[in-house]
Amino acid sequence: MARIIAGAATSHVPAIGAAIDNGRTGQPYWKRVFSGFEKSKQWMADARPEVIIGIYNDHASAFSVELVPTFALGCAPEFPPADEGWGPRPVPVVKGHPELAAHIAQSVILDEFDLTVVNKMEVDHGLTVPLNLLFGSPAEWPCPVIPLAVNVVLYPPPTGHRCFMLGRALRKAIRSWPEDLRVLVLGTGGMSHQISGPRAGLINSRFDKAFLDNLSRDPKKLSRIPHLEYMREAGAEGIELVMWLIMRGALDDKVDEVYRFYTVPASNTAVGHIILENRRGK
Amino acid sequence: MPRKQQDYDDIPGTFVFDAERSRQGYGINMFCMSLMKDENRKAFRANEAEYLKRFPLTPEQTRAILARDYNRMLELGGNIYFAAKLGATDGHSFQHLAALMTGMTQEAYAAMMLAGGRKVEGNRSRSEKTKTRKTKRG
Numbered sequence: 001m002a003r004i005i006a007g008a009a010t011s012h013v014p015a016i017g018a019a020i021d022n023g024r025t026g027q028p029y030w031k032r033v034f035s036g037f038e039k040s041k042q043w044m045a046d047a048r049p050e051v052i053i054g055i056y057n058d059h060a061s062a063f064s065v066e067l068v069p070t071f072a073l074g075c076a077p078e079f080p081p082a083d084e085g086w087g088p089r090p091v092p093v094v095k096g097h098p099e100l101a102a103h104i105a106q107s108v109i110l111d112e113f114d115l116t117v118v119n120k121m122e123v124d125h126g127l128t129v130p131l132n133l134l135f136g137s138p139a140e141w142p143c144p145v146i147p148l149a150v151n152v153v154l155y156p157p158p159t160g161h162r163c164f165m166l167g168r169a170l171r172k173a174i175r176s177w178p179e180d181l182r183v184l185v186l187g188t189g190g191m192s193h194q195i196s197g198p199r200a201g202l203i204n205s206r207f208d209k210a211f212l213d214n215l216s217r218d219p220k221k222l223s224r225i226p227h228l229e230y231m232r233e234a235g236a237e238g239i240e241l242v243m244w245l246i247m248r249g250a251l252d253d254k255v256d257e258v259y260r261f262y263t264v265p266a267s268n269t270a271v272g273h274i275i276l277e278n279r280r281g282k
Numbered sequence: 283m284p285r286k287q288q289d290y291d292d293i294p295g296t297f298v299f300d301a302e303r304s305r306q307g308y309g310i311n312m313f314c315m316s317l318m319k320d321e322n323r324k325a326f327r328a329n330e331a332e333y334l335k336r337f338p339l340t341p342e343q344t345r346a347i348l349a350r351d352y353n354r355m356l357e358l359g360g361n362i363y364f365a366a367k368l369g370a371t372d373g374h375s376f377q378h379l380a381a382l383m384t385g386m387t388q389e390a391y392a393a394m395m396l397a398g399g400r401k402v403e404g405n406r407s408r409s410e411k412t413k414t415r416k417t418k419r420g
Contacts, residue, residue, distance in 0.1 A: 015376075060363040064315045065308055085318060085370045153363060155290075155300040194400075196362035197353060199295030200380045201391060203399025228289050232406050236296050237362075265395045268380055 167249020187247030194235030307359015
């Protein structure tokens with residue numbers, strides 16, 4: 001039986017990718033950000049996930065305004081890095097797990113979450129920056145990644161509660177996969193930031209810290225936060241945090257927080273990161 | 283038909299890219315998306331006004347794009363992730379755009395971010411903003 005061993009969440013700021021791609025990780029500004037992920041890399045090496053469900057959002061790369069799926073599950077064998085205007089990022093192609101993805105689609109849709117099945121998709125910094133943060137820059141990503149793209153660009157994104165319940169449905173799907181597999185669920189985006197309009201630059205560390213606390217201990221409380229509150233308190237683009245609730249919904253009610261990191265800023269954004277382990281023997 | 287007021291219109295300095303703005307701004311965003319191709323970037327740079335005729339834009343949307351009035355573009359249905367492609371075509375960093383939208387110099391904006399960003403206090407709602415301003419004055 002496949003088993004979710006843990007969940008992780010991290011911001012996916014494009015400038016972090018640019019710092020990696022342009023060899024700027026040693027500069028003091030970026031060192032502050034990257035140093036927060038050293039322990040995570042070690043944790044990942046020890047945890048050895050065999051599949052990652054990578055929850056992220058596309059930023060006008062794979063999906064323009066022609067087609068805006070709320071939840072899109074990547075069922076392809078591979079997902080090349082997208083050209084985001086400066087050529088594709090020099091990162092490995094993301095290899096999927098089409099068999100497990102097909103199983104998830106079937107299970108989750110019958111569980112009343114109407115996913116869009118995607119058989120051809122490029123993935124942008126939203127997915128590849130978190131992989132860099134957790135794995136560094138290897139020649140190949142160490143395990144398959146099933147991308148789950150969530151619309152958080154066009155308002156309204158799915159509600160926090162809907163995201164949390166999708167996590168529950170994902171968990172059920174994964175548990176019903178007959179093969180033994182260690183699965184990591186990765187939530188990305190956030191934390192507080194606004195990059196549009198005269199209010200751009202908004203950061204709310206108090207909101208972010210409370211969000212991290214509740215993500216560990218009281219995620220159901222988070223799942224009731226209305227969209228208006230995210231946008232008001234965490235910035236118009238801070239609403240991306242609903243994606244973290246999919247990850248949390250996929251975990252057990254009680255988890256062990258094994259690591260947390262928070263820093264301001266990376267470019268225009270507050271960077272948050274957390275690792276939550278399911279307790280063993282479940 | 284005037285825009286239907288939404289609860290989030292009370293957030294100051296913010297243009298939420300909602301379904302109505304998406305409908306209205308389809309041409310702006312598809313224009314920006316077209317700039318992902320080098321041949322289109324070249325055609326745009328050669329004659330901006332002529333290139334814009336390829337897209338369904340209102341005269342005020344066209345004016346906002348030509349003037350690089352990003353806030354106006356957002357208000358008329360542009361989305362920031364799309365608009366950023368126009369900024370990149372112009373050779374600007376994202377922080378340059380962010381500073382432009384806030385009316386700050388890039389140096390002042392960068393300094394604000396390094397110091398922890400824009401505070402939420404006084405920026406939650408239009409009424410709160412007005413109150414803070416009055417308190418400061420008084």
